[in-house]
Amino acid sequence: MNKKFLVLLSAVMLVALGLGAAGCAATPAATGNNQQSGIWVSGNGKVSVTPDTANISLGVQVEAVNLSDANQQTADAMDAVIAVVKAHGVPDKDIKTQGFSVYPVYDYDKDTGRSFIRGYQVSNTVEVKVRVIDQTGSVIDAAVAAGGNAVRVNNIYFSIDDLAGAQDDARELALLDAKAKAEQIARVTGVSLGKVTYVAETSSGGARVEAPAFDNKEGSVTPILPGETAVTVTVQVIYNIK
Numbered sequence: 001m002n003k004k005f006l007v008l009l010s011a012v013m014l015v016a017l018g019l020g021a022a023g024c025a026a027t028p029a030a031t032g033n034n035q036q037s038g039i040w041v042s043g044n045g046k047v048s049v050t051p052d053t054a055n056i057s058l059g060v061q062v063e064a065v066n067l068s069d070a071n072q073q074t075a076d077a078m079d080a081v082i083a084v085v086k087a088h089g090v091p092d093k094d095i096k097t098q099g100f101s102v103y104p105v106y107d108y109d110k111d112t113g114r115s116f117i118r119g120y121q122v123s124n125t126v127e128v129k130v131r132v133i134d135q136t137g138s139v140i141d142a143a144v145a146a147g148g149n150a151v152r153v154n155n156i157y158f159s160i161d162d163l164a165g166a167q168d169d170a171r172e173l174a175l176l177d178a179k180a181k182a183e184q185i186a187r188v189t190g191v192s193l194g195k196v197t198y199v200a201e202t203s204s205g206g207a208r209v210e211a212p213a214f215d216n217k218e219g220s221v222t223p224i225l226p227g228e229t230a231v232t233v234t235v236q237v238i239y240n241i242k
Contacts, residue, residue: 044233050227059126191241199235
């Protein structure tokens with residue numbers, strides 16, 4: 001065989017062996033830095049809680065030919081709404097402006113093919129936090145009566161003022177769920193469960209409902225039912241294997 005060919009073949013084999021060795025040295029198993037070791041599990045915990053706060057979005061919307069008239073009527077209607085809300089025991093800190101807008105209102109003249117300003121629309125919206133759920137219907141009815149046709153009840157959602165206790169209970173349930181799963185995996189696979197090396201969590205809670213239709217009969221109270229909301233916690237846990 002040609003000596004030059006043998007020398008070239010030997011050189012290629014040496015390079016190939018060198019690359020293979022370098023590739024082996026870079027793997028996690030060779031370096032002892034395997035990030036996938038241990039038992040990885042997730043756990044879920046859920047606690048049902050009755051909301052203690054109603055958040056109402058109350059708006060006032062007025063259209064008039066003159067902008068100054070629309071603005072003044074909107075201000076008067078919102079003042080009346082805020083006054084009755086406060087009269088029902090809602091403090092200033094629980095009344096917050098959500099939005100204020102002014103828009104021209106256009107009409108179209110089909111004879112001339114042109115648009116023209118018919119008037120102006122002014123809107124003002126506040127979020128009212130009612131901390132006594134049983135008063136929610138009465139607050140809505142009073143606001144509607146005070147603001148008249150200008151009032152808009154955009155939506156209602158319920159919340160829990162202090163979630164800490166419910167989250168603690170849900171977190172404990174989630175961790176116990178994760179531990180039970182890890183113990184089962186260890187038992188079935190014939191290994192011993194070691195210490196926890198990593199924990200992460202995510203939590204959620206709350207519910208939203210649309211405002212119901214209003215019954216304007218004298219003396220009626222709009223029914224508002226908070227129901228229950230679920231507070232959930234999910235954890236990711238990694239256990240060592242002994």
